[in-house]
């Protein structure tokens with residue numbers, strides 16, 4: 001059988017486990033690092049940010065590389081400023097093996113008052129530097145079982161559950177291991193309903209990712225095309241959105257006027273084609289850089305509120321449009337529900 005039907009067959013074999021959830025989770029909640037968050041209290045949501053990243057590589061990263069107190073002390077003021085700007089939910093997109101530390105996220109959520117959502121999954125971009133060795137030796141089914149296990153049993157015994165799947169691929173064509181990551185993400189989605197954020201190098205890669213998901217029977221609605229601004233051809237944004245994918249323009253940076261204007265242009269283009277209901281916006285900002293003095297240079301999380309939203313309003317965006325971008329779309333995209341083709 002071909003790969004697609006093999007995956008579907010595997011899902012059927014695992015059928016007895018399908019739809020099982022971890023404790024204290026219901027259909028109307030998303031797991032936050034402090035426990036389930038009701039969909040109605042997600043509010044203004046930044047769909048793609050980071051509190052901490054460790055670029056050393058999968059084989060060397062670990063808790064020995066940083067002091068949790070120093071990370072909390074550095075990051076907390078930025079999260080408090082974000083809460084003051086009106087944000088309620090912060091989606092932390094740092095995956096395992098590149099600096100995910102859910103106990104730090106828990107402390108930051110407690111101290112800031114923000115809902116913080118973490119992830120499961122592996123990141124194959126940056127030439128696979130952040131992949132553990134077992135990503136090469138295990139099958140897609142085995143990798144999916146690890147991620148589903150985090151959703152059902154919690155992450156590393158912390159009692160903290162992931163709220164989505166994070167993966168990553170470079171520009172297309174995808175490498176074999178990155179194809180496998182997407183297959184694993186599809187399997188994990190079908191077993192949990194967790195949605196998929198995929199760091200994606202370009203439009204070619206995005207379309208390839210969507211093909212893999214569809215072959216596995218997963219609707220593009222389960223997929224967030226992370227860093228869609230890396231693809232300059234607006235037609236590809238439109239194409240993926242019409243298929244049902246979420247198009248995430250997430251490089252909003254207050255000190256980069258050219259990039260900011262490009263984000264405005266991309267979002268305007270989506271609105272002109274009646275696809276604003278598939279758009280997500282965020283900064284991809286932060287973060288405490290493990291291994292750099294005092295955590296290196298930190299980029300704050302408020303340019304979106306201070307600069308970007310006013311720019312959209314100058315383009316004629318209504319309060320309703322803004323609410324769609326900041327509240328409705330993130331909530332809809334995160335809802336934990338199996339989206340079969």
Ligand SMILES: [Zn+2]
Nearest residue numbers: 048050093284
């Ligand atoms: Zn990111």
